[in-house]
Amino acid sequence: MDTIKVILADDHVIVRNGIKILLESEGEVEVIAEASNGQEAIEKVSQLKPDILISDIRMPIMNGLEATAELKKISPDTKTLILSMHDDEEYIIKSVECGASGYLLKDTTKEEFVKALRSILEGHKYFSGDISDVLVNGYLNKKPGSTSATDSGGTMVKTDYHITKREKQILQLVYEGHSNKEIADELGKSIRTVETHRFNIMKKLEVSNITELIRKIDSEPYIIG
Known part of the structure; x- marks a missing residue:
């Protein structure tokens, strides 16, 4: 060759x-x-x-x-x-x-x-x-982004934040109070990789700190469901 x-x-x-x-x-x-x-x-x-x-x-x-x-x-x-x-x-x-x-x-x-x-x-x-x-x-589920809203009957419509499977894993661990190092050890990834995922998650959810992140999940539990 x-x-x-x-x-x-x-x-x-x-x-x-x-x-x-x-x-x-x-x-x-x-x-x-x-x-x-x-x-x-x-x-x-x-x-x-x-x-x-x-x-x-x-x-x-x-x-x-x-x-x-x-x-x-x-x-x-x-x-x-x-x-x-x-x-x-x-x-x-x-x-x-x-x-x-x-x-x-x-x-x-x-x-x-x-x-x-x-x-x-x-x-x-x-x-x-x-x-x-x-x-x-990604391609099967790809669809335009949306924002939180209610339908004509007043029922809350779920927002699609395009959270990936890996991000949901990390988000669940963050919600449970695990540190970046603990998450990295749990998933077999580097701390830098976990930090990058956390940054992307917070950007997608439009929150700026861990307190806002927890509140977001509490109000919209389907995010990690």
Whole structure:
């Protein structure tokens, strides 16, 4: 099999180094360039025309989703594999809409990583099992957002806050009084991942602190039901 030529885009040098060592130890992957932000990634893809751009989402100047969308204009034959710590439904669906050919979490195994690259190179889409579930559920349940209201009979209509399954798990644990560390240990995730989910949850529910969050759940218990 020909060598898979990739460019790595991540704003953390130590992460890029780890990924490079992991991939090149396989023998069939060559990291031909690295980038610390989306804009730099686009420039290097334009120059080098790699097979695949492996990109994080959250980067300065231009994020990974913006770079993915731009990629289709400057190098349509280059595929994008999103490699992220976020399993949030919004990020995953947005990556597909931007044209990504795959989405993996950063805790993936080397075997799955290489399998994803091979599959994408052959023209297929690749999403890990958990991510595939999120995609299916997200697209099946996708509908316009709404706000709290009452119907003509005065009955309260449930608001769709688009809370993901993972967010509901975390929200339940937060409601029960668990700390970020306890939640991270319970779910086998990093504290940073839990913090990111909590931020997204509070943004979706339009609350600014834990007190408001608890009140919101008390008034609308179906949120975690």
